[in-house]
Amino acid sequence: MKVRIELTYQTPKGTKTTLRSDEMAAGEAMLIAEDLERSGRSKSITFYDSQEHTWSLKEIQKFMTEIHTEPHNVTVYFDGGFDIQTKRSGLGCVIYYEQDGKSYRLRKNALVNELDTNNEAEYAALHLAIQELEILGVHHLPVTFIGDSQVVINQLRDEWPCFEDVLSNWMDRIEAKLEEAGIQPEYEVVSRKKNKEADQLASQALQEVEIMSTSEVQGK
Structure with missing residues (x-):
């Protein structure tokens, strides 16, 4: 599955902006989102698949775990x-x-x-x-x-x-x-x-x- 990331990014001084990524493999998007989340500066991370369905980070993580046991x-x-x-x-x-x-x-x-x-x-x-x-x-x-x-x-x-x-x-x-x-x-x-x-x-x-x-x- 390919997805794009949309998130609100906040600088240490409180300036906020919305960032959107290009479409990429779900596994790559998950790693990037996890890294951003660890920084403590990203808010409201949402993933959009090619059909515009929304996914949370937890849902993407669960999907990537299950995919190995599913076709x-x-x-x-x-x-x-x-x-x-x-x-x-x-x-x-x-x-x-x-x-x-x-x-x-x-x-x-x-x-x-x-x-x-x-x-x-x-x-x-x-x-x-x-x-x-x-x-x-x-x-x-x-x-x-x-x-x-x-x-x-x-x-x-x-x-x-x-x-x-x-x-x-x-x-x-x-x-x-x-x-x-x-x-x-x-x-x-x-x-x-x-x-x-x-x-x-x-x-x-x-x-x-x-x-x-x-x-x-x-x-x-």
Whole structure:
């Protein structure tokens, strides 16, 4: 999580001013705030995350203590495929994260019947991944979402317009869930080759092969 600091600073002679920092990692902000607090000259230290939620120093300290036992350093790969013959969609997502000093990989896919296009399947795959993040308890963290759909990524970046109501509805659902969890999304477009894990999961879903697994990984 990235935050900025806002505080009232008071000189030994009583002159006061309000100071605001640039955005920085929560751990760095906590160390700076603790140092300022020890000086005895800072008053009313408040932290603001990227969604303008406020945090006290005690809340940031608690967050940094808990983060090691909760999922963090999260990267999500997603992919969706639509079979025009059967009108079915395969969704796949792979989530890499760290917890308790170890690295893990979660793999999940799903077969759905109610979608109509490949772009909609891509959005649905991302939504599936965000549901899994919710189950994991990921919150108030930056998360990198990686996919091979330029449409989905560029629309979520607000770089491409979205004129289709169906896709716009998916965008609204996704952004609402991210905001609710305090997740700060970073989106990255890659080639299909670099998204092969999620692509394979989506293909397996279309073949009615259900995958749901979590395993420890090394060197990711």
